[in-house]
Amino acid sequence: MRWARFESNGKASYGIIEGSDIEAVDGDMLGTYKRTGKRVPLAKVKLLVPLVPQTFYAAGLNYVHHIMEQAKMHGREPNIPEKPDIGYRANNALIAHEEDVIVPKDATDKVQYEAEIVVIIGKKAKNLTEKDALSCVFGYTIGNDVSERTWQKGDRTMWRAKNTDTFKPMGPWIETDVDLNKLKTTVRVNGKQTIEFDTNHMLFGIERYISAMSKYLTLHPGDMIWMGTEGSAPNLKDGDVVEIEINQIGTLRNRFVREK
Amino acid sequence: MRWARFESNGKASYGIIEGSDIEAVDGDMLGTYKRTGKRVPLAKVKLLVPLVPQTFYAAGLNYVHHIMEQAKMHGREPNIPEKPDIGYRANNALIAHEEDVIVPKDATDKVQYEAEIVVIIGKKAKNLTEKDALSCVFGYTIGNDVSERTWQKGDRTMWRAKNTDTFKPMGPWIETDVDLNKLKTTVRVNGKQTIEFDTNHMLFGIERYISAMSKYLTLHPGDMIWMGTEGSAPNLKDGDVVEIEINQIGTLRNRFVREK
Numbered sequence: 045m046r047w048a049r050f051e052s053n054g055k056a057s058y059g060i061i062e063g064s065d066i067e068a069v070d071g072d073m074l075g076t077y078k079r080t081g082k083r084v085p086l087a088k089v090k091l092l093v094p095l096v097p098q099t100f101y102a103a104g105l106n107y108v109h110h111i112m113e114q115a116k117m118h119g120r121e122p123n124i125p126e127k128p129d130i131g132y133r134a135n136n137a138l139i140a141h142e143e144d145v146i147v148p149k150d151a152t153d154k155v156q157y158e159a160e161i162v163v164i165i166g167k168k169a170k171n172l173t174e175k176d177a178l179s180c181v182f183g184y185t186i187g188n189d190v191s192e193r194t195w196q197k198g199d200r201t202m203w204r205a206k207n208t209d210t211f212k213p214m215g216p217w218i219e220t221d222v223d224l225n226k227l228k229t230t231v232r233v234n235g236k237q238t239i240e241f242d243t244n245h246m247l248f249g250i251e252r253y254i255s256a257m258s259k260y261l262t263l264h265p266g267d268m269i270w271m272g273t274e275g276s277a278p279n280l281k282d283g284d285v286v287e288i289e290i291n292q293i294g295t296l297r298n299r300f301v302r303e304k
Numbered sequence: 305m306r307w308a309r310f311e312s313n314g315k316a317s318y319g320i321i322e323g324s325d326i327e328a329v330d331g332d333m334l335g336t337y338k339r340t341g342k343r344v345p346l347a348k349v350k351l352l353v354p355l356v357p358q359t360f361y362a363a364g365l366n367y368v369h370h371i372m373e374q375a376k377m378h379g380r381e382p383n384i385p386e387k388p389d390i391g392y393r394a395n396n397a398l399i400a401h402e403e404d405v406i407v408p409k410d411a412t413d414k415v416q417y418e419a420e421i422v423v424i425i426g427k428k429a430k431n432l433t434e435k436d437a438l439s440c441v442f443g444y445t446i447g448n449d450v451s452e453r454t455w456q457k458g459d460r461t462m463w464r465a466k467n468t469d470t471f472k473p474m475g476p477w478i479e480t481d482v483d484l485n486k487l488k489t490t491v492r493v494n495g496k497q498t499i500e501f502d503t504n505h506m507l508f509g510i511e512r513y514i515s516a517m518s519k520y521l522t523l524h525p526g527d528m529i530w531m532g533t534e535g536s537a538p539n540l541k542d543g544d545v546v547e548i549e550i551n552q553i554g555t556l557r558n559r560f561v562r563e564k
Contacts, residue, residue: 098356099394104461129460132392134359136521148520170469200389201364204520209430260408260464261396 046294047073047183048217050089061086061217073218074166074182074265093138094185094218095164097268102133102189103253106246106272110158113276118197128248128256133189133270134207141216145300147282148208151192155280155300158189158273159231159288161243163250164218165267169258177254180263183220186288186296187270188213213298222292224250232287233278241274243290306554307333307443308477310349321346321477333478334426334442334525353398354445354478355424357528362393362449363513366506366532370418373536378457388508388516393449393530394467401475404561407542408468411452415540415560418449418533419491419548421503423510424478425527429518437514440523443480446548446556447530448473473558482552484510492547493538501534503550 046061058073059066066086071077105111105125115122139145147155166182189206190213196205206212227243244250250271257263280286282302289295306321318333319326326346331337365371365385375382399405407415426442449466450473456465466472487503504510510531517523540546542562549555 096358099396101394125460127459130463131461132394132463134361134392134521136359136524136527199387200385201391203390203392203517208520209522257463260468261394262469264396267396 045183045220046217047094047220048086048215049073049092049094051092052089056092059089091141091216093140093214094216095214095266095268096135096138097266098264099267100133100135100270101257101267102131102270103128103246103248103272104131106248107241107274108247109275110273111247117193117276125247128253130253130257130269133212134203136209137207137212139210139213139298141213141296141298143213143298144210145188145190145213145298146210147192147280147300147302149303151208152194153279153281154193156191156193156277157231157233157280157286157288158191158277159229159239160187160189160270160273161185161227161229161290161293162187162214163254163269163271165263165269166265168265169254169263170261172255172258174251174255177251177258180254180258181250182265183218184222184290184293185215185218186290186293188286188288188296188298189270189273213296215296216294219293226292228291229274230289230291231277232289233280234285235287238278239275245274246271305443305480306477307354307480308346308475309333309352309354311352312349316352319349351401351476353400353474354476355474355526355528356395356398357526358524359527360393360395360530361517361527362391362530363388363506363508363532364391366508367501367534368507369535370533371507377453377536385507388513390513390517390529393472394463396469397467397472399470399473399558401473401556402558403473404470404559405448405450405473406470407452407540407560407562409563411468412454413539413541414453416451416453416537417491417493417540417546417548418451418537419489419499420447420449420530420533421445421487421489421550421553422447422474423514423529423531425523425529426525428525429514429523430521432515432518434511434515437511437518440514440518441510442525443478444482444550444553445475445478446550446553448546448548448556448558449530449533473556475556476554479553486552488551489534490549490551491537492549493540494545495547498538499535505534506531
């Protein structure tokens with residue numbers, strides 16, 4: 045099932061996508077809801093960020109080639125994580141599919157995409173084994189963990205490098221049924237493919253992260269976990285359009301615009 | 305004015321504290337609300353975390369003696385921040401005044417309090433000067449940034465060191481009228497004072513942080529910023545009761561309990 049959040053009469057509504065239409069639902073995607081039978085063409089609605097989470101988790105370094113490339117760029121030895129220590133991003137930075145990433149005037153030219161699968165938590169969970177970890181997952185969407193590499197290297201935290209307003213495009217929607225081992229992430233800049241990788245080929249997989257996290261913290265419905273990215277990325281220029289496609293989920297598209 | 309969030313007939317309600325009573329209000333503390341005239345003794349209600357934020361900001365290292373003590377404890381040179389780079393904490397860890405901090409079985413004995421003033425944002429804000437920074441502030445409360453120092457030193461992020469469930473006591477309520485320069489933070493363990501410091505004697509003050517943050521990100525009503533702590537703290541034992549008092553605001557009290 046494919047869930048989207050969209051603008052309807054000036055307020056946010058959830059809907060179920062079927063074919064090229066979206067059917068509005070009353071109620072809570074993660075709780076109880078009722079289908080309304082009201083269908084509109086998907087092309088006619090403005091999609092919103094599919095979820096504003098209670099806690100916004102991010103794995104960070106979680107694919108081997110990306111870790112190597114980052115170390116090279118920052119001029120240090122690669123630091124392969126030994127265990128799944130989760131990190132955080134911030135809600136202020138979230139934008140929807142087709143909204144523009146606004147790059148501040150004083151950002152350097154090292155602004156890059158990071159193509160990530162996003163795990164949406166649907167059930168309260170504590171102390172899950174790896175075997176049971178996916179039982180709390182509602183579905184999956186796509187995130188672009190936009191990063192300003194100069195700030196990332198020089199600041200004490202990643203606050204503006206990764207959480208400047210508009211630096212977290214997410215969407216276009218949430219897909220509940222995927223076969224993780226058959227997912228491929230493909231990135232295109234201005235229509236030209238820059239990378240393709242096996243989405244689930246992570247250093248620590250989704251099950252491992254959820255199990256480790258839930259030993260110390262309760263996962264709540266509406267939390268989300270961004271799972272990291274693979275490889276290196278080019279510096280993005282004013283006007284570049286980045287598309288991140290994960291087969292079985294969809295394509296997240298955003299233009300990068302330099303603040304004037 | 306003093307605002308609390310409390311449990312009323314099984315659901316969360318906001319109220320205004322006057323003397324030893326609390327008066328329930330209908331509506332949104334940060335938006336439009338209506339006083340109901342219904343007053344109950346404060347002693348008879350269960351206080352809740354006064355706010356669950358959209359984004360949970362934390363300054364981390366922001367008082368000089370604390371930075372020195374932390375460096376000594378971790379066996380490294382003190383690293384005095386050169387600019388106000390904000391960090392993050394997580395909502396899962398929030399608990400209210402009088403609720404217990406549950407220390408996991410496998411935590412070491414290095415579990416410590418950090419006594420902090422918490423800034424509650426009341427208005428949407430972007431690009432504020434230092435002079436205008438406090439115009440977006442709704443009020444202030446108290447936070448205990450509980451930390452497991454062994455995990456803090458060894459993990460790649462501070463996820464479990466600072467964000468294990470129950471590690472973020474906050475409250476008891478929000479005070480809107482304070483004179484920042486007359487605030488004193490006092491901590492007591494089992495009734496015995498361990499430290500007292502000038503709350504506003506920070507490396508980077510509240511105005512400086514808000515101004516710097518709002519250059520890159522929009523602050524939203526209901527966001528909050530924990531401003532860091534001063535000095536060192538003792539390791540806490542099973543059953544210890546920690547009280548953090550900030551004059552003009554109140555006292556946040558929590559017991560530390562080792563998981564059996």
